[in-house]
Amino acid sequence: MTFAGCVCVSGLLSGDSSLTLTGFITGLGAGLGYALYSIFGRFALDRGYRSLTISFYTFLFASVGTIPFISLKNVGRALTSSPSQTGLIVLYGVFTTVLPYLLYTRGLQSVDNGRASIIASIEPVVATAIGALVYHEILNIYEIIGIAMVLGGIVISNLPAGRFCQLCNR
Numbered sequence: 001m002t003f004a005g006c007v008c009v010s011g012l013l014s015g016d017s018s019l020t021l022t023g024f025i026t027g028l029g030a031g032l033g034y035a036l037y038s039i040f041g042r043f044a045l046d047r048g049y050r051s052l053t054i055s056f057y058t059f060l061f062a063s064v065g066t067i068p069f070i071s072l073k074n075v076g077r078a079l080t081s082s083p084s085q086t087g088l089i090v091l092y093g094v095f096t097t098v099l100p101y102l103l104y105t106r107g108l109q110s111v112d113n114g115r116a117s118i119i120a121s122i123e124p125v126v127a128t129a130i131g132a133l134v135y136h137e138i139l140n141i142y143e144i145i146g147i148a149m150v151l152g153g154i155v156i157s158n159l160p161a162g163r164f165c166q167l168c169n170r
Helices: 002-009 021-046 051-069 072-080 083-107 113-120 122-134 141-157 163-168
Strands: none
Touching: 002 122, 002 141, 021 051, 021 083, 021 113, 051 083, 072 083, 083 113, 113 122, 113 141, 122 141
16 A cells, blocks of 8 residues: 555656656665665664664765765765855755664664554655645645555554454444
């Protein structure tokens, strides 16, 4: 339900975007990386590592892995163009990347991996809502259905075991 909702929210069904082989392979790689992060994050937490330590090494290895795909000259130019630009880049990196990963890893201490990933799927819903509220984007029917499906999946995944089946039998 949550996956189908994310597909609807992505705009793929409404024709607002297209699916290419490169995009598909990149998406599979991102999904695999995300799944591995949850699995290895749980493993590291069970071994007693703190979420800050896990996130540090995640970003260290991810940074090294991206080097072949970036222009170090352009990165250096962006970071040194002005102090305000550097500050904005650092703030953006902290608030949109580092902080969410720290909180997600911290959350893995008390929530199982599957449930955590379903709850984290609220991200495209929030992005779509911000697009509508801040940038006045018009939501289509697929996006509205997708939002409902993602939220429904999150609610269902957080019901006590067996509670959803009890609700369906009424």
